[in-house]
Amino acid sequence: MSNPIIAKIYRLLAVICTIATLLPCCSSPAKGAWGYIDEKQHKVIYPEHGYIDCNGKVAFKCPDKTDSNEFTNGHALITSEDTDQPHYYVNKVGMIVSKRFMIGESFSEGLAGAGQTGKVGFIDAEGKFAIAPYFQNVEAFREGLAAVEVNRKYGFIDKSGALVIDPFFDRVASFAEGLAAVQAEGKIGFIDKLGIWKIKPQFDFVEGFAEGLTLVTSGQDSYYIDKLGNIVIRLDKKTHTSRQSTDGISRTSLGASRGGSEGWGFQHYRSTPSSFSEGLAVVVRNNKEGYLNKSGNPAIAAKFDEAYPFKDGIARVRVGTKYGFIDKTGSYTIIPKFKHARDFCEGAAAVAVAPNKWGYISKTGQFLIKPKYSYARSFSEGLANVQFSGYHPEAN
Numbered sequence: 001m002s003n004p005i006i007a008k009i010y011r012l013l014a015v016i017c018t019i020a021t022l023l024p025c026c027s028s029p030a031k032g033a034w035g036y037i038d039e040k041q042h043k044v045i046y047p048e049h050g051y052i053d054c055n056g057k058v059a060f061k062c063p064d065k066t067d068s069n070e071f072t073n074g075h076a077l078i079t080s081e082d083t084d085q086p087h088y089y090v091n092k093v094g095m096i097v098s099k100r101f102m103i104g105e106s107f108s109e110g111l112a113g114a115g116q117t118g119k120v121g122f123i124d125a126e127g128k129f130a131i132a133p134y135f136q137n138v139e140a141f142r143e144g145l146a147a148v149e150v151n152r153k154y155g156f157i158d159k160s161g162a163l164v165i166d167p168f169f170d171r172v173a174s175f176a177e178g179l180a181a182v183q184a185e186g187k188i189g190f191i192d193k194l195g196i197w198k199i200k201p202q203f204d205f206v207e208g209f210a211e212g213l214t215l216v217t218s219g220q221d222s223y224y225i226d227k228l229g230n231i232v233i234r235l236d237k238k239t240h241t242s243r244q245s246t247d248g249i250s251r252t253s254l255g256a257s258r259g260g261s262e263g264w265g266f267q268h269y270r271s272t273p274s275s276f277s278e279g280l281a282v283v284v285r286n287n288k289e290g291y292l293n294k295s296g297n298p299a300i301a302a303k304f305d306e307a308y309p310f311k312d313g314i315a316r317v318r319v320g321t322k323y324g325f326i327d328k329t330g331s332y333t334i335i336p337k338f339k340h341a342r343d344f345c346e347g348a349a350a351v352a353v354a355p356n357k358w359g360y361i362s363k364t365g366q367f368l369i370k371p372k373y374s375y376a377r378s379f380s381e382g383l384a385n386v387q388f389s390g391y392h393p394e395a396n
Contacts, residue, residue, distance in 0.1 A: 047374065047390030051076070051094075051383040054348065056360075056369040059383055060094030070380035073107035074125065087114065089127060092383060098127030108140035111159065122146070122161075131161035139251065142174040145193060156180070156195075165195035173254040176208030179227060181254040188256050190227075199229040208252020210275040213294070224281075224296075233296035235283070277309035280328065291315075291330075300330035308343060314363060316343050323351070325363075334365040342378050350376040350384070356391060360384070 049068065050061035062068050064080035075089045075097065087104025089097050089112065103120050105113035111122040111130055121133035122141075139147040145156040145164065155167035156175075171183035179190040179198055189201035190209075205217040213224045213232060224233040273282035273289075280291040280299050290302030291310075300307075306318035314325050314333055324336030325344075340352035348360040348368050359371030360379075375387035 047387050049375075049385065049387040051092075052369070052386055053383060054346070054368070054379065059092065060090075061388075062090075062094070068385050069106055070377055070385060071383050072380065073110055073112075074381065075107045075112070076383075076385070077104050077106050077112070079104075089123075092381070097125070098123060103137075105138070105140055108142065109144070109159075111141055111146075113138040113140060113146070130159075131157070134161075139172075139174055142176070142251065143178065143193075145175055145180075147172045147174060147180075154182075156193075164193070165191070168195075171254060171256075173206075173208060174251040176210065176252040177212070177227075179209055181206045181208065181252065183254060183256055186256055188254050198227065199225070203256070205255045206253065207275050210277065211279070211294075213276055215274045215281075224276075232294070233292070273308050275309065277311065278313070278328075280310055280315075282307045282309065289317075300326070300328070303330075311343055311345075312363075314344055316341055316349075325349075333363065334361070342376075345378040345380065346382070348379055348384075350378055352376075358386070 048061060051059040051068075051071075053059055062078060064078055066081055066086075067079040069077045071092065074091060078088055078090055080086050080088065080100070082100060085100035085102055087101045088099065089104070089107075091097050098114070101114040102116045103114060107125075111124060113120055114123045115121050115133035118136050119133040120135050120138050121129050122131040122138065124130040136149040136152070138149070141159065145158060147154055148157050148163075148167070150163075150167040153167040154169045154172040155163055156165040156172070158164050169182040169184055170186075171188075173181040175193065179192060181188055182191050182201075184201050187201035188203045188206050189197055190199040190206075192198050203216045203218050207215045209227065212226060215222060215224055220237075222235045223231050224235075226232050275281060276294065280293060282289055283292045283302065285302040288302040289304045289307040290298060291300040291307065293299040304317040304319055308316040310328065313327060317324060317326055317336065319336040321339070322336035323338045323341035324332055325334040325341075327333050338351040339354060340358070342350040344363060348362065350358055351361050351371070352358045353371045356374040357371045358373045358376035359367050360369040360376070362368050373386040373388060374390050377385040
């Protein structure tokens with residue numbers, strides 16, 4: 001007759017061995033990573049990606065196959081598969097110029113926010129700390145100042161690391177045209193670079209200033225104001241700017257929060273296409289999008305399913321499921337025919353002709369680089385980040 005205690009031990013060992021066998025199947029990829037699993041669902045494969053120049057020549061391939069960003073100030077932020085220290089920076093020949101960080105932001109005005117959780121500062125082009133990692137969180141430098149978090153309050157520092165606006169506010173956004181949106185006592189207003197109120201807190205949502213105007217929302221009302229707080233354009237109930245772009249993050253907009261569990265004071269909203277650009281702003285009317293001029297009059301009829309800000313006299317639009325480009329008369333410069341498209345940057349626009357098949361076109365619609373990439377971002381400082389093969393979740 002077998003010993004029941006020994007039998008229990010054998011059963012326990014069998015369970016442990018089974019769990020150990022299954023662990024590789026259940027392991028998670030890096031935070032923010034994407035990839036494939038094979039038919040046995042136990043091997044993660046990260047697609048290959050890197051950077052190309054304006055001729056389509058490969059500048060370098062990224063050693064870590066998770067994610068990477070556009071070049072700013074000669075550097076690109078790379079995200080690796082290391083869940084503890086995922087972020088580092090490379091130069092334009094692919095050389096790593098910094099150690100790895102838990103938190104990393106793109107370079108702006110010569111510095112990049114980087115550090116560990118709760119201890120964030122700014123590094124220089126050589127990857128060395130120019131401002132010690134003293135802050136809980138930081139935003140990028142804009143117009144010479146950067147927003148920082150100190151003991152769950154928010155203020156601004158200069159490039160020496162000195163606090164020039166004390167951490168007094170509940171939420172803040174970056175400076176734009178000399179003013180920054182900040183929240184105090186549940187409402188949002190604007191301060192100057194001395195921390196003086198220029199427009200007292202009274203709004204629920206604001207955009208950053210662009211071309212002297214900003215869109216604000218108070219209750220159910222939306223309107224554009226100038227830097228003195230005067231209402232310049234009042235939007236009627238049928239005209240609004242509610243849609244948000246998926247292309248980028250707005251660093252200058254701010255939405256009011258009235259408490260809760262949120263501990264992050266920099267509200268990174270998806271960019272809205274409502275700010276004025278080249279004298280026009282996107283508006284929505286009867287579920288269609290068009291453009292408004294600074295007099296508050298329609299400049300281009302609301303006839304598109306999506307419309308985006310003008311850049312160099314051209315704007316991207318979507319009609320049905322296809323993307324194209326228009327001029328300031330509303331006429332098509334490139335008829336809607338692409339499955340996806342990005343704005344023109346440095347004379348080229350990334351477009352997709354089919355799922356996971358991206359290339360680059362000129363302003364005349366001719367292909368500069370044939371569609372052969374699984375995913376493509378815009379050119380920045382002469383280089384563009386592309387995925388060479390495989391699948392990308394944003395490319396369908």
